[in-house]
Amino acid sequence: MQATSEINKTPQSLNKPGKWKRIIPILFYLALVALGLTWMLLGNKWYGNIIPFYDSLAYQSAAEKILLEYQARGWGSLPRGFITSPTAVLYMIVIALLSPVLPLVRTVLYVYFIPIHLIALAALFNYLRRKTDSITLALLGPLLYISTVPFRTLWGGVLDQRMDLSTASFGLLLWVVTLDWAENSITYKKSILFGLVAGLALLHRPMISVQASLTIIMLVGYAVSIAWRKGHLPSTLRGLGLAAFIVTLIFIPWFVTHFSYFYNYYVVNTTIVGASSFSVTISAYLTYFKDWAGAETLYLLGIILATALVLRSFSWKYFLLTAGLVFLPLVPLIVSGSNSSIVSEISLAGIGFIPLIFITERPSGTRALMAFTLVAIILSAWNLTVLSKSVNEVSSTDRGILEETILKLNDKLAINTATYFSGFISVGGGADAITSVARLDMGIPLYSGAVAFHTYQFGLDPKKTDFSEAELDRAAACGLQKAYSVGGILMLVEPSLVGEYKLERPFANSIASRMDRLALEDGYLTDTGVVAVLEGVPVRFYLIAPEIPVTTNYCKPQ
Numbered sequence: 001m002q003a004t005s006e007i008n009k010t011p012q013s014l015n016k017p018g019k020w021k022r023i024i025p026i027l028f029y030l031a032l033v034a035l036g037l038t039w040m041l042l043g044n045k046w047y048g049n050i051i052p053f054y055d056s057l058a059y060q061s062a063a064e065k066i067l068l069e070y071q072a073r074g075w076g077s078l079p080r081g082f083i084t085s086p087t088a089v090l091y092m093i094v095i096a097l098l099s100p101v102l103p104l105v106r107t108v109l110y111v112y113f114i115p116i117h118l119i120a121l122a123a124l125f126n127y128l129r130r131k132t133d134s135i136t137l138a139l140l141g142p143l144l145y146i147s148t149v150p151f152r153t154l155w156g157g158v159l160d161q162r163m164d165l166s167t168a169s170f171g172l173l174l175w176v177v178t179l180d181w182a183e184n185s186i187t188y189k190k191s192i193l194f195g196l197v198a199g200l201a202l203l204h205r206p207m208i209s210v211q212a213s214l215t216i217i218m219l220v221g222y223a224v225s226i227a228w229r230k231g232h233l234p235s236t237l238r239g240l241g242l243a244a245f246i247v248t249l250i251f252i253p254w255f256v257t258h259f260s261y262f263y264n265y266y267v268v269n270t271t272i273v274g275a276s277s278f279s280v281t282i283s284a285y286l287t288y289f290k291d292w293a294g295a296e297t298l299y300l301l302g303i304i305l306a307t308a309l310v311l312r313s314f315s316w317k318y319f320l321l322t323a324g325l326v327f328l329p330l331v332p333l334i335v336s337g338s339n340s341s342i343v344s345e346i347s348l349a350g351i352g353f354i355p356l357i358f359i360t361e362r363p364s365g366t367r368a369l370m371a372f373t374l375v376a377i378i379l380s381a382w383n384l385t386v387l388s389k390s391v392n393e394v395s396s397t398d399r400g401i402l403e404e405t406i407l408k409l410n411d412k413l414a415i416n417t418a419t420y421f422s423g424f425i426s427v428g429g430g431a432d433a434i435t436s437v438a439r440l441d442m443g444i445p446l447y448s449g450a451v452a453f454h455t456y457q458f459g460l461d462p463k464k465t466d467f468s469e470a471e472l473d474r475a476a477a478c479g480l481q482k483a484y485s486v487g488g489i490l491m492l493v494e495p496s497l498v499g500e501y502k503l504e505r506p507f508a509n510s511i512a513s514r515m516d517r518l519a520l521e522d523g524y525l526t527d528t529g530v531v532a533v534l535e536g537v538p539v540r541f542y543l544i545a546p547e548i549p550v551t552t553n554y555c556k557p558q
Contacts, residue, residue, distance in 0.1 A: 015412065024135050028125060028142075030225045035146075036114045038384065040107070042391045049396035050154075050439075051535075056161045057432045059113055063095045063108055064440060070099035087262035088163050089254055090203040106440050109161045116166045116204075117158065121145065121171040123350050127176045137355035143376035144301070145172065145352040149294040150345065152383035154390050164345050167436040174201045174212060174348035175219075175325050179353075181239070182223035186232050186342050191239035195246025195352040200215045202251040206262055207216030211346050214328040222321065252305035262268045280332070285330050288344035293351065300372065301351060305366050308357050318356035325350030356506070398535055399437075406438045406446065409489065410540060415446050422449035423539075424479060424515045446489075450482035480522070484548040490525060492516045494538035524548050 052060060095102065121142040129138035150157045150165045158165060173524050174197055181187075181194040198216070201208050220240065227236035234479065290298060308314040329346045358369065377558045409415065413436075422429035423507055431448045438446035460471060467475075483490055493516050525542035532539055 002320050005128055012542075022134055024139070025125070025129070029122065032118045035384070036118050036435065038388075039114055039117075039158055040110050042388060043110055044107050045183055046159050046391045047161075047396060049394050049399055049432050051399055051437065052106070053155060053160065053162070053188050053404055054430075054432065057161070057436050058200075059091065059104060059109060059161055061432070061436060061438070062092060064104065064436075065105050066092060066095050067099055067102060070096070071104075086206065086258060086265035088203075088205050088259075089201060091163075091275065093203070098451065104440065107161070113161060113166045114158075115515070116173070117146075117169045120169040120176070123176045125171050127180055128353075128355050131310050132355060132359055133367075134355075134358075134369070136366060136373050137358060140355045140369070140373045141352040143362055143373065143380050144297065144354055145293070145348065147297050147300070147350050147376055147379035147383060149292050149297075149381070150348070150350070152386040152390075154387070154394065157387070157432050159387070159391070167208060167211075168345040168348045169362060171212060171346040172207065172352055173217070173343060175349055178216060178219045179222075179270065179321070181196045181243070183226060185223045185227060185236040187238045188239060188242065191242045192246060194239075195243030196250070198243065199247040199250030201263075202247065203254060206251075206255070208346070208382060210332045211329045211343060211556045215325055215434075218328060220323045231277055251372060279296060281334050286333055287343055289347055292344050294346055297300060297351070297517075300362065300379070301354060304354060304372050305357065307372075311368065313358050313360050315357050315360045317454065318353070318359060322350055322353045325353055372430070388405060390461075401532060402434065402437060405534070405541075406434065406444060407443060410445075411446050412530055413543065415444055417445045419445065419488045420447050420449035421491070422483035422486065422544075423451060423491035423513045434491075448490055449486035450479060464554055472511065472514055473518075475548070476511055476518055479511065479515055482523060484544060487544045487548075490542045490544055492517065492519060492542065494531070 091109065095108070096114050098111065102111065124141045124145070125138050128141045129135065132138065150168070154160065156162065156164060177194050178188075178198045181190045184190050188194045201212070206535040211309065223236055223240070227233040269346065279462060305314075305319075326347050327350075329350075330343060332344050413419065421431050421435050421438075431451045435446045440442040460467060493512065519542070522544045526545065528543055530541040532541075
């Protein structure tokens with residue numbers, strides 16, 4: 001009993017009795033709801049003006065497929081859609097469960113992404129409030145998190161319908177639940193919650209099993225050390241076993257049945273792993289984390305830590321735990337030689353635990369803490385202001401040209417439910433973007449055919465950078481054969497620029513230029529007369545002649 005009271009001991013000056021301790025939490029939750037609604041309104045406006053990014057399109061297309069399957073055949077057909085993505089599956093389950101009430105629109109995924117952020121912020125606030133008994137510190141944690149860069153940017157930020165930032169928020173929720181369990185591991189209710197959140201986090205994005213591995217080990221070790229000191233190690237181990245059992249029930253069935261998808265995506269086809277030296281990778285990660293956290297937030301964190309030391313209210317125990325939450329998620333992929341910026345985002349979640357550093361036996365004043373919270377409020381409000389301004393200023397020119405082009409194709413070809421579209425350049429997300437905008441935003445049933453840019457789609461080594469002319473020609477022929485097999489419309493670079501226009505990725509440029517040349521030489525295409533300049537790239541659209549002989553040998557590894 002004495003040990004428990006020591007763990008929960010806080011500076012008396014942090015205690016703020018009175019009605020504000022009852023009113024402020026209610027105001028905070030209302031503010032979270034208002035913030036979520038604001039994000040949703042801004043996101044709806046933004047997606048009305050832009051051509052969605054490729055990764056966003058992939059998730060939107062999966063949600064669209066689920067909703068269409070439900071509308072056509074009910075829930076019985078939905079499980080077939082869950083086997084197509086090795087990167088995320090939980091959002092599919094959520095969309096499937098909500099299918100009866102969800103509209104078929106571009107921004108339907110906000111019903112999944114935005115609540116993740118709000119739930120994580122609420123959980124952090126509640127944990128810090130219980131742990132520190134201070135409203136000031138409880139507010140400071142969530143405000144530090146949403147003062148980071150992704151909450152004021154469009155692409156890759158809170159409005160973008162990708163998994164990246166939502167994975168960081170899921171990581172924040174996981175850290176909250178795990179740290180709470182570690183300090184209360186004899187409570188079976190907390191063990192069940194730990195297992196449930198960990199299992200759902202793995203389903204949310206299986207790659208979190210790598211990103212969170214060392215952090216979870218650190219927190220489990222922390223729980224064991226507390227249990228050993230207090231003399232209740234057996235109870236803690238039983239709770240850990242219960243949590244592991246729940247994780248197994250939730251995640252292992254999916255992992256076993258989809259292991260090949262998971263392995264091919266993260267091991268075989270991930271070209272960045274092992275591509276960089278240790279020094280280059282760690283330098284890249286430090287740069288990424290600085291960019292994602294933002295200079296303002298990092299300066300604020302540095303001043304907070306320095307002030308904590310000056311006030312003699314610095315807790316080394318919680319400093320080391322917070323440092324682990326920030327940096328340990330990066331270690332596995334640093335060691336593997338990756339240089340992906342996405343992994344850095346999950347480390348943002350750790351900075352929300354900075355207020356724990358103020359828990360010591362030495363009293364300290366509250367004025368400095370209130371000043372930090374006020375600055376964090378200003379930064380968070382500034383982020384929202386910048387985000388709103390960016391949405392209002394985004395250009396809809398490219399989106400307008402794309403919609404005009406789709407309408408021209410529809411008028412020319414009378415697009416129907418059997419019309420497919422293939423494209424071999426990167427503009428506007430390629431064929432995926434054009435077909436998705438046509439269906440979801442314009443109600444025109446144009447479906448994507450072959451979109452081929454990645455080396456593994458042609459049986460080529462994904463870690464290789466230089467290919468022979470024969471390999472490139474065979475890959476181009478393979479892509480064209482796939483397009484011919486589905487028929488419909490084909491988008492190519494303007495013929496006069498074939499071989500001259502340079503795309504961002506060398507392999508994509510080589511394949512696209514070869515496809516253009518081969519397609520025009522084959523004689524299977526009819527010029528529709530529809531031309532456009534999509535994101536600065538001149539393109540022309542062709543109708544694929546029916547009944548083209550298809551040779552699949554092109555697509556087999558040699």
